[in-house]
Amino acid sequence: MELTRRAAWTGLLCLGSALPARAESIGGYSGLGVALASFAVYGLIAVVLLVMLIRAKWRRAGLWSLGVVATLAIGPPFLSQSWQAWKLSAMEGREIVGKPPSLASRTPLFIAHRSVCDEVYDDACAAAIVGRGEPGVYFLDSDALDGIDLTKPVALADLPLEFWNSEKEIEGDPQIQSRPLSPSERTEAAGRIDYVVIMWPGGWPYPIAEALDLALRSNPTLNGMRTGESMNIGLAPLDPALGVLSFADLRFDLLDLLLWDDALALPLAPENRQPARNDIAGAAVAAEALCPDEEDFPRRNCVGLVMDGK
Structure with missing residues (x-):
């Protein structure tokens, strides 16, 4: 059971790290290529999480993994957009x-x-x-x-x-x-x-x-x-x-x-601004x-x- 859980976490971490790595490997491609790669990685993560949630023995790890992925995908963009909104409001006050x-x-x-x-x-x-x-x-x-x-x-x-x-x-x-x-x-x-x-x-x-x-x-x-x-x-x-x-x-x-x-921008992904x-x-x-x-x-x-x- 513990070995299986560790394997699931290892797979999830590998998938998470694949997003920036994949973006770097296609750095010479167009923005559309980066977007498609990002969607593909998120899709793969979703499939892995779905399998973990369906299998009873992996469900707890799947729930934790889902929380981690959601936090990473939403948290940094939310903070970034909040900081942008504050700067925009301060600038507009000087107009x-x-x-x-x-x-x-x-x-x-x-x-x-x-x-x-x-x-x-x-x-x-x-x-x-x-x-x-x-x-x-x-x-x-x-x-x-x-x-x-x-x-x-x-x-x-x-x-x-x-x-x-x-x-x-x-x-x-x-x-x-x-x-x-x-x-x-x-x-x-x-x-x-x-x-x-x-x-x-x-x-x-x-x-x-x-x-x-x-x-x-x-x-x-x-x-x-x-x-x-x-x-x-x-x-x-x-x-x-x-x-x-x-x-x-x-x-x-x-x-x-x-x-x-x-x-x-949502979700967190290379060049998604x-x-x-x-x-x-x-x-x-x-x-x-x-x-x-x-x-x-x-x-x-x-x-x-x-x-x-x-």
Whole structure:
């Protein structure tokens, strides 16, 4: 009897250790392969436990084994998800939902990775630019800011400003066009820009530029950002009389943050992760400010994408 019980426990331990070992052996495979392997191992464990529970002489060991497996499969993910929920709650407590003005009444400067602002059908940033039409927006590519000390006020005329706007082609599809500004145009723009829109400056798959990250963290509202956190959307006024961009002095009308933290998902298995639930702070308010006030494609697309957090 004792020998049989020991054999059952030994088999169970071998099956439990097979999960990470199997995952390591297929490390070069796709995530689907790892998932299938995990399901297979859990299935094998379930079969062994079922046999142990059916056989009277192994039933007690089977019950203990079932408890151990359930604890391992559920316990670590529960603790991981609880820790993630606490971090998300703390981060959301630092977000700001005020009353930003409509961009239609402002001369905005957009700061973003250019790749998230030129896809008309995929990004709220692009939809907001399309909505402004020919008046357009001034634009700063976040990648072009590396090497510039943005932790102190910088004259807008000294930054690599671009002008982005859109026109409708004959077929009716909006097209975004952009061009760099000349030194004289940058000087003129510096005296007109009165609002800044920072959108997705460091969200996957676009890493945030180091200079921009340091600049954002110099702001009192953002210097508490932890590892794994980044800005998603920030809207703040600028004084055109000063003609400078000072990240440390921005007073946000709206601020939404992202938590790039994956918790362990149920059941415990290699690469089985659960991303943080990142709701857009003040999504309706952000959409009202960013999206054109007209019932056509740009507004519908922009509102939907802002609500979805894209």
